[in-house]
Amino acid sequence: MSNAAEPGTVTAWSDIGCPWASLALHTLRATARERRQDILIDHRAFPLELFNSQPTPKFIVEPEIIVIGARRPELGWRIWSGPESDYPSTTLPALEAVQAAKDPSVGGLRGSDELDAALRHAFYVESRCISIHSEILDVAAKCEHVDAEALAGAMQRGAGRAEVYEQWRTAEGPEIQGSPHLFASGGYASHNPGPFVEWTGDPNQGGLPRLDGYDSSWAQSLLDLLAETK
Known part of the structure; x- marks a missing residue:
């Protein structure tokens, strides 16, 4: 599986349950909207639970959400506010x-x-259990460019x-360093850009995580590159 992205496209390896990946993707999408620049993102799964042979621990995710959300309040993130029994134990169905x-x-x-983007919003902002198909399909039904009925049929077939x-097997190789890792044409590659x-x-x-700073200029640089190579 190649990481070489088509011109104007970003290949993004990540886990939906990874706050750093969700921050990077939000930054890229928001910056593209501000610039009125159309981009495509080709998502590739970096399933943390398969790498670690366990659900991604809530006691690791929540401190990351707190430090990121405090520095970037426009995200609207909050710690899990739903019933503890509803906290997602897996992100594989969402990644699928x-x-x-x-x-x-x-x-x-x-x-x-x-x-x-909608599944990440459902988890980080709305505290929804994106482990189950009914929640995933309800989120999909509100996506303008997704045929939720077609998605339901595809998921029933195991698509x-x-x-x-x-x-996951590809991401075990040395080229993919973690979640997130972004690639674009022209040789661009960056693992977890922005945070210190x-x-x-x-x-x-x-x-505990200590977020000493966040430099969002990486998104401008990547979008400049995409504009040049498109």
Whole structure:
């Protein structure tokens, strides 16, 4: 599987449950809207739970949400406010849905990216359990460029699952460094662009993230590159 993106397209490896990936994608999309520049994002799964053989721990995700949300309040993020029993234990169904939505009969790359953004909003802002199909399909029904009925049929047939596992195997190679990792034509590659972050210690032992700064100029530079190569 190649990371070489088509001109005007960004290939983004990430997990929907990764706050740093969600920050990067929000920054890129928001900057493109401000510039009135049309871009396409080809999403590839970096499924953290498959790498780590466990659900991504809430005690790691929530401190990241807090430090990111405090620095970038326009995101509207908040810590989980739903019932504890509804907290997503897996993001694989959501990642599979984003892959399934790439089918032109469902939404294509534009619909897939729209669904990815909407699922992240559902989790980080609305505290919705994006582990279950009913929530995913309800989110999809509100996406302008996604045919939710076609997506429902595709997911019933298991569409997207093989792609997620194939992408996981590809992401185990040395080229993909983590979530997020962005690629574009012209040789652009950047892992987790923007944040200056340090952990005070091992998060499994109570360490916390410290976000010392965030430089969003990377998005301008990437969009400049896309405009030149399109």
